[in-house]
Amino acid sequence: DAKTTQPPSMDCAEGRAANLPCNHSTISGNEYVYWYRQIHSQGPQYIIHGLKNNETNEMASLIITEDRKSSTLILPHATLRDTAVYYCIVRASRAGGTSYGKLTFGQGTILTVHP
């Protein structure tokens, strides 16, 4: 799976949009971009994923550049409860059986939402 690069930390004011960038310049054609987050003392939580097109769900939006070498996770109205470590992961959509379910987590971005 391709490596990702994220800023180690970001701040955001409550109620404002949080835009978390991720670089994945070596992503290949069959690899999806996934975002998970980990709130303190909890397990990782799935947020969203996409291949080429922008995606939106009830939690967030995912913007993927046309060349797919980078993406941005957008939390449209950040709340204090969104303070967490956010992980950007690229993962092959089809792989050998020995890779199934294997998520390669980096260090992520620590997002701090302040009042």
Next chain:
Amino acid sequence: DTAVSQTPKYLVTQMGNDKSIKCEQNLGHDTMYWYKQDSKKFLKIMFSYNNKELIINETVPNRFSPKSPDKAHLNLHINSLELGDSAVYFCASSPHDRGSYNSPLHFGNGTRLTVT
């Protein structure tokens, strides 16, 4: 109505002991996993099971033995515990989509193991 539940939440034990961590999921998923988060917060996969069959074993010492009595349970047994085994262990599950690997993983809230 917890989706993926692990017990115990905290486990403190001495070197050399044998201990088990239990995991259960009520999501009807076919695939279950164990991940380990070390002191530097890196999360790494240890094992995955699909319908009670081992799929992934990421060069984990054979002191670690996963056991899947049925597809809703994946327990982790650790023999001869060492100081370096201290970590947070996360269980996860996902549906098994044939030919595709897009299903998100659902994680439990972890078991913090401390070996003294």
